[in-house]
Amino acid sequence: MYRRGSSIALKLRGAAHDRRGVAALVVAVTLAALVGAAGFAIDVGVVLTARQALQANTNAAALDAAYQWDQPGGTQSTAESAAQSWNTTHPVPLVSSISASASAICAKTSGLPTCGTGVNNAISLTQTGTVPTYFITVLGFKSWTVSATAIAAYAGGQTKAMNVMFVLDTTKSMGTTTDDTGCKVPGISSPTRLNCAVYGVQLILKQLNPQIDKVGLMVFPGMSSTWTPCNSPNIEAYGTTGITYQLIHNALDTDYATAIGKLNDSSNLIKTVGDNSNSVTKCLEAPGGEGTFYAQAISAAQTALQSEGSSTAQNVVILLSDGEANATSSDMNSTYASTACSPSTVCSPGHLEQQCNQAVANGATATGDGTWVYVIAYDAGGAGTGCPTQSVTTGTGKSQTTTSYYDSPTGKDTNVWTPCSALQTIASDQAKFYSTNSSCTSINSYTDVATQFQQAGYTLSQPRLVLD
DSSP states (O other), X not given: OHHHHHHHHHHHHHHHTOOXXXXXXXXXXXXXXXXXXXXXXXXXXXXXXXXXXXXXXXXXXXXXXXXXXXXXTOOHHXXXXXXXXXXXXXXXXXXXXXXXXEEEEOOOOTTSOOOBTTBOOEEEEEEEEEXXXXXXXXXXXXXXXXXXXXXXXEEEEOOSOEEEEEEEEOSGGGGSOOOOSOOOBTTBSSOOHHHHHHHHHHHHHHHSOTTTOEEEEEEEEEESSOXXXXXXXXXXXXXXXXXXXXXXXXXXXXXXXXXXXXXXXXXXXXXXXOBGXXXXXXXXXXXXXXXXXXXXXXXXXXXXXXXXXXXXXXXXXXXXXXXXXXXXXXXXXXXXXXXXXXXTSOOOSSOSSOHHHHHHXXXXXXXXXXXEEEEEESSOOOTTOOSOOEEEEESOGGGOEEEEEOOSSSSSSSOOOOHHHHHHHHSXXXXXXXXXXXXXXXXXXXXXXXXXXXXXXXXXXXXXXXXX
16 A cells, blocks of 8 residues: 555656646747737738828828819819829728828918918828738737828929019009909008009019029010119110110019018018018009000010029019000100011011010010910900001002001901910910900919919929928
C-alpha cells in the first residue's frame, strides 16, 4: 500500500515539472495574437489608404464644382450638383456606398470673392463611405466608416503673374448719372457711369496680388502729356503725334495695394480711381471734349503691356466703352482727318473712316499676340444703331463727288457694325465680353457695371481649396 501511494506521488511530481505541453500552448497563443495583430494592422492600413483616396477624391470633386461655378452662367446650384455627382463617374477604390452632401457657403479666407446677403463664394463637400475589413471580421467588425470634407472657392487662386491695362471711356456721356444697370457704389447715392466704372476697377485691384501683378490705366480721349492726379488733363486730338492715353506715367504699377484685398490709398493709381471702401474720392473725371475713338487706345494699351510689363506675365486689356465710335474730323488731327482709304476695302488703322473696323483690327492684333482682351459694353446698342458711315466729299462744282465709307466687316456694304457687335468682336472670346444692354447679348449674365468688372477679375484667377 505504501509503495503504490509513493509511486503515484512521484508521477504527479513529474507531471508538474513537465513543460512540453505549456510551451506548445504558449506558442499557439502567441502565434494567434501575432496573426491577429498583423490582420488588424493590415485592415487599418487598408482603411487609412481608403481614407486618403476618399479625401483626394473629395478635394477633386470640390475643385471641379468650384470650376463649374466659375464658368459663364455657372451658379451655386450648378456647383452643388457637380459636387454631388462627382463620385458617380469617379469611384473611389476600396470605398463603397459613398454618400455626398454639398452646400454653398461663405468662406472667410483672405483673397476670396466677397460674400453678401444670399451670396456665397465657396462650395463645401462632405463624402462618407464604407471600407470592408478582411481579418477582424471574426471580431464582428465587417466594415469601417470613413469620411472626408473639402471646401473650394470658385476664384482667388493664383494662376500666373498678370500685366493688366484698364482702358476707360472718359467721354462726356460717362459723366452722366443716367445709369440703367443697377450699379451701387458705396457712399454715392446717384453714381455717374464713370463712378460705376472706376468702382469696378477698384474691385479688380483688390483681387490682384501686388507682389506679382502689375497694373496700368489708360483713358480716351487722349492727352498731350501724362496726367498727375489730381490735375486737369490736357485733351489732345486723336492721332496727334506724341498723344498719350496712359495716366500718371508710362509704367505699370505694383503699389496699388499693400496686400491682396487692401488698396494703398496713398498710391497715385488709387488717388485716380478712388477707394470707396475707405471714402477716398476719385480724381478721374469725364471731361469729354471729343467723340469716341478707341481703336488707337487699344493699340497703345497693347504696346505698353509689351514694353512695360514682365515678359513672363500674362498681358490683359480690360476695355470699357459704349461702342459708339463716332469721332468727327474736328476730333482728329489733320493726318487722320484727311487720310482716306479705298471705300471698297477695310481701312487700316489711322483713318477717320471705319472707326469700328480699326478697333476690331487692333483687338485682333492684341489677341493674336497672346493678350486677353476683355470688353465691357456700357449700354452699347444692338440692332438699329451702328458705327457711323463716313461721307467724304472731294472736288468742286461738277467735279464734286461724295464717297461713303461703310464701317462694316467688309468695308463696302450697309450691313455695318453695331456698337454691340463691334465690341463683341474686339473681345478675345465671348467669355470675356460683358454687356449692360438687353439688346446686346452676352453669355455673362451680369448687368451691373461694377459687378462685371469684379467678375472679369475673378476669371483672372482660378478655383482654390480653402482651409476655412
